[in-house]
Amino acid sequence: MNRKYRLRGRVWIEGSDGTFLGYGRVVLLERIREHGSISAAARSMEMSYRHAWKLVDSMNRQSRKILVERSTGGKGGGGARLTRAGEKAVAEFWSAYADFRSFLAERNRRVELY
Template identity: 60%
Template sequence: MKQSPYFLRGRFWIESPTGTFLGQGRVVLLEHIRTYGSISAAARVMNMSYRQAWQLVNTMNSHSTAPLVESVTGGKGGGGAILTATGERAISLYYAVKQDFEQFLEQRSQQLDW
């Protein structure tokens, strides 16, 4: 069979009954919070305002049965934020679904034979 010049591309996100829970940008934000230990540092790396990053974290936390990110009160070095076990599971779930989704798109792309 001849290879089709067409292919499928798509994006997905995970929603709760009240709106978006997780998408690519939110997962990257969570990963940066894990790396830098701070919402503000994660926001800077993503060229995002602290307010926007905080709102995204707050929305994810409120859509989840347990927080994905928790604040850490500061001592000498100030406060920060940590990714919880629930946050780690959310990242893993997102990437597992993403892999399945990309495999599906690849398989269906092979059927595009106009």
């Protein structure tokens, strides 16, 4: 029987309080950028607003600079947007993610188990 093995893995950025950025958190940040609100971003991911808010709060608390700025309601309602620090965090995560995927692809070519 011929079996092919492959390495798999996940990557995330951890801080002293645990997970700071991971795949799902970064997608949430991108959805906030796209939709202009935490609630719309959460809906687009089929996630509760409460869970999305907790993730945003966790990232903002752990970051040296705020990643997501919120504006309170008014005539047009509130909203949220990524700050420059938020944009940089998203870009840095995807860069690390690409490097990690490249490492797995390269290393998978050399997996030999008997």
